[in-house]
Amino acid sequence: MGLQGHYIKRCPECGSVNLHWDREKGEIICMDCGLVIEDKLVDFGKDWREFSDEDASKRRTGAPLTFTQYDQGLRTDIGSKEDLFQLEGKQKNKFFRLRKWQERISTAIERNLKMAMAELRRVASFLNLPSSVENEAARIYTLAVQRGLVRGRSMESVVAGAIYAACRRHDVPRTLDELQEASKVDKKEIGRTYRFITRELGITILPNNPVDYIPRFASALRLSPKTQSKAVEIVEKAQEKELTSGRGPTGIAAAALYVAALLNKEKRTQREVADVAGVTEVTIRNRYKELIEKLGLEEEILKREKEAKA
C-alpha cells in the first residue's frame, strides 16, 4: 500500500523514501531505520477517488457515514407546527406529549453524544488512532449511553474507556498513561470505567500481546529494525515457555527490548526503556532476569559485556 495523498513522503530521520504505512495500527514505519512516524499525521488526505462514468455510483459524496456522527443522520423528528392543522382534540394533546418527551430524551442524550463525540475525536486524533478504532470507540460509547452506563461517571472517563477498549479490540494498544495524557482523566479512573463498560456490554477482551507494543517503544528508543525484530523473537520464545501469562504486556515488551538492545550492542539504560514503556526499572529487571534465565541467554549476554569492555 502506497502513500498517495499523504503529506509524509520521506523519513524525517534518515530521509529514506522506503516507508511502510500500517493502516491497521495507524503507524508509518521507515523500513530503513525503523522509525515509527506517528506525530502530526492528523490529515490522512481525502478518501475520494475518481471513477469512470459507468462506475460513478462508487464515488463518495457527502460525509462518510460513521458512528462518530452521533445519530447516523437518522433522527426522526416528531413534526412541527405545519403538521398540526390536521389534528384535533385528543390527537393534539398526544402530539404535544410526544413532542415534549422527545425533546426531553433527545436533548439529554443527543447533547451528551454530541459533546462526547467531539471529545472522542480530540483524543483519538491526539493519539493518532486509525478511523476504524475511532468508529469502534464511538460505537462502544453510544451503546454505553443507551444502557445508561454513563450515569455517575464523567463523560470524559467513559470516552477514554471506550477508546481504550476499542484500541485493545483492534490490537492497536495504547497504554493507560497515554490515554491519561490525551484525555486528562486519571488512569485509574480510565481503567475502572474500561472494566465496567466492557463487562456491562459483554465485550470480550482478549489479553493484549506484548509484540504489539514493540514497534512504538523501539522507535521511541531509536533502536534499529534488527533489534526490534530480535525483541519480537524474544517475546515469542517467552510466550512459548509461558513466561508471559499473568504478566503486564508492557513489562514484557520493555524487557525484551532491553535484552535485544544489549545483544545488538545498542545498549539503553533500564531507565530509558522503563520510561518509554511506562513501567519501572524494577519490573524490567524482574522480567529481564526471567528472560535470560529461562531462554538460556546468559552466556550470550556475558559475551557482549566482555566485547563492550574491549
Added chain:
DNA sequence: AAGACGAAAGTGGTTGA
C-alpha cells in the same frame, strides 16, 4: 556520578471461601 541490583513495604485489583 550514574547505572544496575535487590530487599522491603505499599498499592490496587482479582479470586475464592
Added chain:
DNA sequence: TCAACAACTTTCGTCTT
C-alpha cells in the same frame, strides 16, 4: 464481603563502572 494473593510500584541502600 473479606482475606489471601500476584503483579507492580516506590523507596532506599549497596555495589560496579
